[in-house]
Amino acid sequence: MPVDIAFLAIAEAQQLYHWLPAALELARRPDVRVSMLSPSDQLLALAGSYDPEGRLTRLRLRRPPSGPDSLFRQPSRLATLLLNHRTIARFPTVVTTEISSAWLRHMPGFSSRMIHIKHGAGDREGGYKKRHRDFDLTLVGGEKDQRRLIARGLGTVEDIRIGGYAKFELRAPRQRFFADDKPVLLYNPHFDPDLSSWIKHGPEILATLEALTDWNVIIAPHTKLARRVPPIVSSAPHIRIDMGSRHSIDMSYTNSADLYIGDVSSQVYEFLLTPRPCVFLNLERRHWQGIENFNHWRLGQVIERADGLPQALARANDLQAGFLAAQEAAMHQSIDLSPIPASRRQADLILHFAKGAA
Incomplete structure (x- = not known):
């Protein structure tokens, strides 16, 4: 009998990139049947664009009435789980990247074993929630998240x-x-x-970026921020604004930029796959040294005024050599870059667990 494994996709598109490689790897293996469960035609199509051979079985879940369907807007996760918990329960092993699915534990008769792939590798405390402990197995990117989850009793x-x-x-x-x-x-x-540099300081940051005519500027807020604030608009010819597209989630920008400016997004670690200069905006002038939630701020310059950005940019290349060792060490702790592809390692762990739970 084949091993049945379901990947539950009820989050927005940015999370799909964290589970899809493992799903595709498992689907190539003999005697493994892999299904993608999602209420979203958009997400099913996005996954299909990476699966030309059609190895994944894509199952459209029921949608809550009038629920949105775009890459970055999905219906209520709780409502989706309520509508579909019996369908999901048919699969003995369920893999997901969000923690809302832990709610399924409260449904009578739900006995599927649940695996969580933690998406992102950032330092923010919000990445560690009590619901993490409700999963039977959690896969993390590196030693840092393993250590921090264990330290919190999760x-x-x-x-x-x-x-x-x-x-x-x-x-x-x-x-x-x-x-x-x-x-x-x-x-x-x-x-x-509480931590975003844009919410309280957007106008002054934009004015500073518009004045940087010696640079080309990509403004690509986290897609959740893009949904919560008015559209960012600029007529400056050297500025490209992306409030949500595939480019904003598939590493197009982190791979194409020469310098990163941010606050607490885990995308800094995707940018640092190739070490390059970083500048962090501490415009609230908060105390951060020695606080692990801001460990990534040790990997570049930290400035406390938006109008200090031109000076920070002018010296960024000269200072980069002094940050290189810290960047490489932080990457080593955050993301285990083994020569064995992560998709294969994750697939091995998932399949071993699924066979043991059968």
Whole structure:
């Protein structure tokens, strides 16, 4: 009998890149049947674009009435789970990248074993929630997340395993987004209302970026922030604004930029797959040294005024050598870059668990 494994896709498109490589790897293996469960035609189509051979069985779940369907807007996760929990329960092993699915544990008769692939590799405390402990197995990108989850009582070394960062296998190549050869900076603000540099300081940041005519600028906020704030608009010819597209989630921008500007987004670690200069905006002037939630701020300059950005950019290349060792060490702790592809490592862990649970 084949081993049945379901990948539950009820989150927005940015999470798909974290589970799809493992799903495709499992689907290539003999005696394994892999299904993608999603209420979204858009997400099913996006997964299909990476699966030309049609190895995945794509199952459209019921949608809540009037629920949105775009890459970055999906219906209520709880409502989707309520409508579909019996369908999901038919699969003995369910894999997901969001933690809302832990709610299924409260449904009578639900006995599927659940695996969580933690998406992202950032430092923010919001990445560690009590619902993590409701999963039977959690796969993380590197030692940092394993250590931090265990320290918070959210699992043990036996059920929190390091599988690497499979999104790198789907990353888009470096691209030209501008007609000239000026250096490119990426500004990537996070959605956390307490930590985002954009929410309280957007106008002054935009004015500063518009004045940087020696640079090309990509403004690509986290897609959750893009849904919560008015559209960012600029007529400056050296600025490209992306409020949500495949480019904003497939590493097109992190691979194509020469310098990263941000606050607390985990995308900094995707950018640092190739070490390059970073500048972090501490415009609230918060105390951050020695606080692990801001460990990534050790990997570049930290500035406390938006109008200090031109000076930071002017010295970024000269200072980069001084940050290189810290960047490489942080990447080593955050993402295990084994020569064995992460998709294969994750697939091995999932299949071993699924066979053991059968």
